[in-house]
Structures are given as structure tokens and as C-alpha cells.
Amino acid sequence: MKTIALASATALLLLASPTFAAEGVELGVLDCAIEPGTGFIIGSKKELSCTFNSAEKTFAAETYVGDVTKFGLDIGTTGTTMMQWLVVAPSPEIYAPGxxxxxxxxxxxEATAVVGAGANVLIGGSSKSFTLQPVSVQAQTGLNLAVGVTQFRLRSVGN
Incomplete structure (x- = not known):
């Protein structure tokens, strides 16, 4: 179990480093509120709501809902978590509302003891073309330890 935790933490540090980050164009910022919840040792699933603000000011803010699922070690309880990601794509032409x-x-x-921090680098979206890079490391309250793989699902709302 210690080996899995160490390998996951090492992978996270490599993914979060600027030298590993995918080259591309910054499309804007995705702000998300992740609902409070409890981890059950082998994983957790929490609902989220997000707003995307494009770097190109001619586009209106977009609303997304979805869920975040963690597979791996996830023990404890957390309050509402606020996350902010920089959205990166291979080119600006790939962007369209939704x-x-x-x-x-x-x-x-991530580790939480009353107030904690974590980092996540996520790749996906339509055609697996987008990278979500943490801008504001999450702030959460509670008591929790989580290391593993994260699946993050977004659905467009009225875009």
C-alpha cells in the first residue's frame, strides 16, 4: 500500500510540474465547487458545479455540472472544495461553447487535517483535447487522505 501511495504522489508531482505540462493555448479558467462527502477507502464520488470563463472576452461564461470520482486510497470526510483550473488546448480554434x-x-x-491542500492535473473533454491544470490549489476542511486516479465528468448546462 505504501508503494502505491508513493508512486501516485510521485506521478502527481511530475504531472503538476511546468516542464511536464502540455504545450498549448490557454483558453480560460474553470472554477468548480465540489460538494462535501466521505471517502470509503477504495474511492469516492462527489457532485460538482463549474463556471468556465473564456480568455476571449467575446464568449459568455458557461455553466457545467458533473461529478468527480476517485479510485484508490480515499479515507475521511471533507467539506465543500473550491477548485480553479487553467484550461489548455492545442489551438484556440478547438474552442466552442459547451x-x-x-x-x-x-x-x-491530497491530504486534509482541518484545512488542507491537493493538486490534480486532468486530461480529457471532447476528443481528449483539453488539459485542466490547477491554478488555485483546493481549499477544503475536514479530515481526509486521498491518493489515486481521478475521473472528472462535465456536462454542459444550456450552452
Missing amino acids: VLAGDYVGASA
Whole structure:
């Protein structure tokens, strides 16, 4: 179990480093509120709601809903978590309203003892063309330890 935790944490650090980050164009920022919940040792699933604000000011803000599922070690309870990701794509032409909808996956690690922090780099969306890179590391309250793989699902709402 220690080996899995160490390997997951190492992968997370590599994915989060600027040298590993995919080259591309910054499309904007995705702000998400992740509902409170409890991890059950082998994983957890929490609902989320997000707003995407395009770097191109001619596009209106977009609303997304979905869920985040963690597979792996996830023990404890957390309050509402606020996350902010930079949305990166291979080119600006790929963007259209609602295009961020889809499934994202990546390595994750977080630790919480009353107030904690974590980082997640996720890849996916339509055509698996988008990278979500953490801008604001999550702030959460509770008591929790989570290391593993994260699946992040977004659905467009009225876009």
C-alpha cells in the first residue's frame, strides 16, 4: 500500500510540474465547487458545479455540472472544495461553447487535517483535447487522505 501511495504522489508531482505540462493555448479558467462527502477507502464520488470563463472576452461564461470520482486510497470526510483550473488546448480554434463537456482523468493526491491542500492535473473533454491544470490549489476542511486516479465528468448546462 505504501508503494502505491508513493508512486501516485510521485506521478502527481511530475504531472503538476511546468516542464511536464502540455504545450498549448490557454483558453480560460474553470472554477468548480465540489460538494462535501466521505471517502470509503477504495474511492469516492462527489457532485460538482463549474463556471468556465473564456480568455476571449467575446464568449459568455458557461455553466457545467458533473461529478468527480476517485479510485484508490480515499479515507475521511471533507467539506465543500473550491477548485480553479487553467484550461489548455492545442489551438484556440478547438474552442466552442459547451466543448469542455466530457470525461477527464489524471493522478491526484491530497491530504486534509482541518484545512488542507491537493493538486490534480486532468486530461480529457471532447476528443481528449483539453488539459485542466490547477491554478488555485483546493481549499477544503475536514479530515481526509486521498491518493489515486481521478475521473472528472462535465456536462454542459444550456450552452
